[in-house]
Amino acid sequence: MQTRLRAQELTLAYDRRVVARDLGVEIADGSFTVIVGPNACGKSTLLKALSRVLKPQAGTVYLDGAAIASLPSRQVAKQLGMLPQSPVVPAGIVVEDLVARGRFAHQRLLRQWSADDEAAVRDAMAVTEVSDLADRFVDELSGGQRQRVWLAVALAQQTPILLLDEPTTFLDLAHQFEVLDLCAELHEQGRTVVAVLHDLNQACRYATDLVVMRGGEIVAQGAPEAVMTADLVEHVFGVASQVMTDPQTGTPMVVPADRHRRRTTRPPQPIVS
């Protein structure tokens, strides 16, 4: 397996709170890798470490065989981009100006706005469907629109490797699938896409490679068909379920066991104590 991006023996922590120990992962080139797992299992943290936003307390992230921390930051930024989870929006900036900042790594003092920059920004805004919002202030957009604008910022960077931390949050069902379709398209164009998702069925539909995490460890990695089983869901999420075949795509589909009705169909308890 060819792999440009991999991590070895990572210890990840916020201050003294250790999230993961001895964590290793290899991201296959050209894969659409989706990381799933329960809340606080360390999936976003792993993504932050892979993108060098979080410095590991121990261990190394490698990009093209070199420790990512040792590479010039701008060079990394041309290879690897990321959609962070809740980025800061500066006041009074319009959509187009924000997306244009995604070109920073490609610009120089005397090459501030090349034809490539212009085309990259235009394309990024077109595929994320924010072209019509170009003149709007970012802080007056809806959550969904804002999410697509930030995606455009990451796309304008034009990196072969793209990491996405929960790209579907804030989005309604239609826009969730639009973003996932876009990711699939980017993947088909040859990019390596790594996304953290919450919805297991969406993950199984879109991923070529599934990374399942629990408590700071990777418990399974592989094709969704090989990995996604009822036992795994029970083990990782503590939820009993049935794994079926998605009638639309043929990929695994997790249907949680009926818990609510089981509770409510219990014989009514006497109210008087």
Added chain:
Amino acid sequence: MNVITKPGRRARQFVLRTPGGALSLRVRSRALLVGALLLLAAAAIAVVNLSSGDFPIPVGDVLRSLVGRGDPGTDFIVQELRLPRALVALLVGAALGASGAVFQGLTRNPLGSPDFVGMTVGAATGALVVILLLDGSGLEVAIGAIVGCVLTSIAIYLLAFQRGTQAFRLILMGVGVSALLEAVNSYLIVKGRLDEALAAQVWLIGSLGGRGWTEVTIVAVTLAALLPVVLYYGRHLNMLALGDDTATLHGVRVERSRAVLALASVGLAAGATAAAGPIAFVALAAPQLAARLTRSPGPGILPASAMGAALLAGSDWAAQRVLPDNDIPAGVVTAAIGGLYLTWLLAREWRRGR
């Protein structure tokens, strides 16, 4: 070279590009226009300042003297007596405007200006120590101010530094340190000899009176050395405004860029204060007024600089002319105008916050 004009509701801009694409510059029309008008205004006010005084000189004669074609008498008054003061006003204003723009960008806070976070108070302490304890004057006072400013900034940074600096903690720590140093300054003045204490007090208010070529040189060298640095790193400032994580993702070495920008900003404030004393509020107000006029999201260092120059030159004009036969320090005027502005700013933010 191609020029592409891009229409747009808010960000009218044009791009200059060489055919090969080796060079491409993006210019916001409005920022360019505002910057040019502010520079023009600053220059016009400076010329008015040169022409007026105890011996009024017609503007035409002032201009002739400036290009070296005036008569000796006019030359003496314009070039020797009035020019240093006018230049100090322009350059100090420019340095404070740039320093404020950078610092407000770094702290992402409109109150994050050098005079608010104690740098200028620290400069004053340095100057007072030289005036009152070491009996120094002129250049020595200026050096004392620079040392005081830099030491205070380092102290604030170290006090605020806990696993990475947070802008808000930096500002709070600055306010605390400046309160402490104010007390030290008062103590030094109370303990000083009467004549020295008076000189110290005048310095403390920030005056442009009696400034000579020494002061012009100090602030000119500061600007020449540090303005290019902050302009070069202005793009980094744009990225830092998106948060440390996003800036890192796009290839900014956050800690280094921030350190360079902070040091340059401190240096600009230190040089300005060394030359003119602690001039209040120019660093706070100039970047915000300039941003309001240019309507651009970036730090707008050059427009802020031009605005600072115009503000301080204007304040100095007012300081000399508003009260008939009384030359009040320019620092009093900027403090009065700045106080009004700050009140308005806080009232507006408060209304918006509700």
